[in-house]
Amino acid sequence: MSARPIILDTDPGQDDAIAILTALASPELDVLGITCVAGNVPLPLTLANARKLVELSGRSDVPVFAGCSRPFVRSLVTAEHVHGKTGLDGPELPEPTLPVDERHAVDFIIDTLRSHPEPVTLCPVGPLTNIAMAIVKEPSIVENIAEIVVMGGAWREGGNITPAAEFNIYVDPHAAHTVFESGAPIVVHSLDVTHRALMSDEWIESLRSLGTDVGIASAEMLAFYERFDEEKYGTSGGPLHDPNVIAYLLEPSLYQGKSVAVTIEIGSERTMGQTSVDWWGVTKKVPNCTWIDDVDADGFYRLLSERLARYPLA
Numbered sequence: 001m002s003a004r005p006i007i008l009d010t011d012p013g014q015d016d017a018i019a020i021l022t023a024l025a026s027p028e029l030d031v032l033g034i035t036c037v038a039g040n041v042p043l044p045l046t047l048a049n050a051r052k053l054v055e056l057s058g059r060s061d062v063p064v065f066a067g068c069s070r071p072f073v074r075s076l077v078t079a080e081h082v083h084g085k086t087g088l089d090g091p092e093l094p095e096p097t098l099p100v101d102e103r104h105a106v107d108f109i110i111d112t113l114r115s116h117p118e119p120v121t122l123c124p125v126g127p128l129t130n131i132a133m134a135i136v137k138e139p140s141i142v143e144n145i146a147e148i149v150v151m152g153g154a155w156r157e158g159g160n161i162t163p164a165a166e167f168n169i170y171v172d173p174h175a176a177h178t179v180f181e182s183g184a185p186i187v188v189h190s191l192d193v194t195h196r197a198l199m200s201d202e203w204i205e206s207l208r209s210l211g212t213d214v215g216i217a218s219a220e221m222l223a224f225y226e227r228f229d230e231e232k233y234g235t236s237g238g239p240l241h242d243p244n245v246i247a248y249l250l251e252p253s254l255y256q257g258k259s260v261a262v263t264i265e266i267g268s269e270r271t272m273g274q275t276s277v278d279w280w281g282v283t284k285k286v287p288n289c290t291w292i293d294d295v296d297a298d299g300f301y302r303l304l305s306e307r308l309a310r311y312p313l314a
């Protein structure tokens with residue numbers, strides 16, 4: 001079977017980093033490009049971090065694009081309190097030399113969807129600004145989207161940036177609204193599922209003991225990253241959100257979900273960015289996504305370990 005073409009849209013972020021490294025070690029996926037967006041930190045930093053990660057992976061054949069530097073309507077909200085000042089605190093990675101592709105991320109997404117012989121899967125693991133902007137600029141691209149597999153949203157679990165909202169959707173709720181109303185097939189990995197698979201110190205240490213550059217850097221970034229959620233939630237280990245999107249593509253049988261209608265709140269400041277999930281079909285609205293709400297946590301971490309252990313790639 002040929003590799004599944006994907007575009008990874010990201011705001012690295014340590015959990016984004018593990019998503020990128022896992023995808024780049026997986027021959028089942030053809031990563032056509034990595035498109036960066038402002039989110040966890042401002043765009044110049046997410047862009048530098050993505051380039052550092054591509055260099056770390058040894059996959060400098062994968063182009064990196066600069067996307068939108070701010071949300072559609074609202075001011076940018078960032079998350080240095082979680083990810084550190086650089087967005088990728090933990091390891092000391094060399095300053096990247098990989099050039100940034102000269103095309104804008106939004107144009108790359110549009111051109112790729114228009115020209116690729118197969119439908120392309122979009123994997124946004126940051127605010128949805130680039131994806132929504134591409135849909136607004138060229139609505140016909142929706143026809144060539146295989147799926148949009150999103151990390152974002154929260155329902156049963158509650159929000160992580162406000163009581164109502166998850167960070168990625170909250171940062172650009174208008175973009176999220178555009179994407180969820182676009183008619184494209186969507187699969188959502190929200191906090192409801194990511195909080196069901198917490199990291200353990202043993203797992204992080206097992207990455208370090210791989211002894212490779214990727215293993216050591218991954219352990220350093222995750223040790224930094226999990227401290228925030230451990231303190232916040234009082235748990236041993238924190239959620240590793242974004243790699244769920246990649247794990248789902250590689251092994252969908254690890255996940256369970258339901259087809260539901262989801263509406264993004266853009267009218268109320270108190271609940272801005274909330275994902276309103278019609279789990280019981282009370283609105284009679286046609287479902288617009290699959291809401292993932294369970295994961296085989298052991299299987300998830302086994303899969304990530306197996307992929308990260310492939311570095312350095314031959």
Ligand code: BDR
Nearest residue numbers: 013015079125167168241
């Ligand atoms: C999401 O927000 C970011 O901080 C993480 O990278 C993840 O994409 C979790 O709410």
Ligand code: CA
Nearest residue numbers: 013016125126
């Ligand atoms: Ca992210």
